[in-house]
Amino acid sequence: ETGVTQTPRHLVMGMTNKKSLKCEQHLGHNAMYWYKQSAKKPLELMFVYSLEERVENNSVPSRFSPECPNSSHLFLHLHTLQPEDSALYLCASSPTQRVYNEQFFGPGTRLTVL
Amino acid sequence: QKEVEQNSGPLSVPEGAIASLNCTYSDRGSQSFFWYRQYSGKSPELIMSIYSNGDKEDGRFTAQLNKASQYVSLLIRDSQPSDSATYLCALVGGDKIIFGKGTRLHILP
Numbered sequence: 001e002t003g004v005t006q007t008p009r010h011l012v013m014g015m016t017n018k019k020s021l022k023c024e025q026h027l028g029h030n031a032m033y034w035y036k037q038s039a040k041k042p043l044e045l046m047f048v049y050s051l052e053e054r055v056e057n058n059s060v061p062s063r064f065s066p067e068c069p070n071s072s073h074l075f076l077h078l079h080t081l082q083p084e085d086s087a088l089y090l091c092a093s094s095p096t097q098r099v100y101n102e103q104f105f106g107p108g109t110r111l112t113v114l
Numbered sequence: 115q116k117e118v119e120q121n122s123g124p125l126s127v128p129e130g131a132i133a134s135l136n137c138t139y140s141d142r143g144s145q146s147f148f149w150y151r152q153y154s155g156k157s158p159e160l161i162m163s164i165y166s167n168g169d170k171e172d173g174r175f176t177a178q179l180n181k182a183s184q185y186v187s188l189l190i191r192d193s194q195p196s197d198s199a200t201y202l203c204a205l206v207g208g209d210k211i212i213f214g215k216g217t218r219l220h221i222l223p
Contacts, residue, residue, distance in 0.1 A: 040215070103160065
């Protein structure tokens with residue numbers, strides 16, 4: 001595997017389900033990010049981890065819970081989501097501790113909440 | 115409220131011509147600027163970064179930054195059909211990164 005991978009690529013879930021999105025980067029980077037991309041809206045930064053510590057939480061509802069067990073893996077745990085949470089969820093990584101520099105994106109998980 | 119503005123397009127450019135994409139921003143403290151390309155159904159891909167005023171060239175792409183006027187642009191020379199995509203402008207100021215909504219570019223064969 002190379003670059004940034006995400007699983008699953010597609011996910012359909014009900015509002016009462018609990019699911020997790022997984023991201024893995026094979027680039028040796030130190031920072032990882034979760035973004036939400038909805039139609040006709042700008043890319044929204046959700047969470048940032050630098051060296052496994054959360055450095056940013058952009059007022060994201062608590063039904064989204066991130067986890068970064070090491071610098072290569074990032075999870076987004078989902079529970080009791082709403083239909084408006086349906087979107088493309090993108091993971092990204094960047095090569096230095098200075099967050100927000102050049103970012104490399106994974107292919108994304110297309111989430112549909114019924 | 116920090117904002118990044120881009121014309122949503124679509125911007126139609128004949129093959130072989132120069133495509134010019136523009137982005138304006140409101141935060142004068144912005145320090146780093148990026149252009150990402152996103153093909154339909156795919157994730158964004160970094161194509162250019164620029165940090166100081168002036169031009170930066172990489173192959174057929176040139177990024178231009180004017181901090182006094184608060185705009186950053188991307189020029190694509192010798193446009194190819196494969197350049198048809200949405201181009202996202204992003205900037206970093208302080209501890210925030212903000213993306214624009216993107217400009218859809220369509221290269222006409």
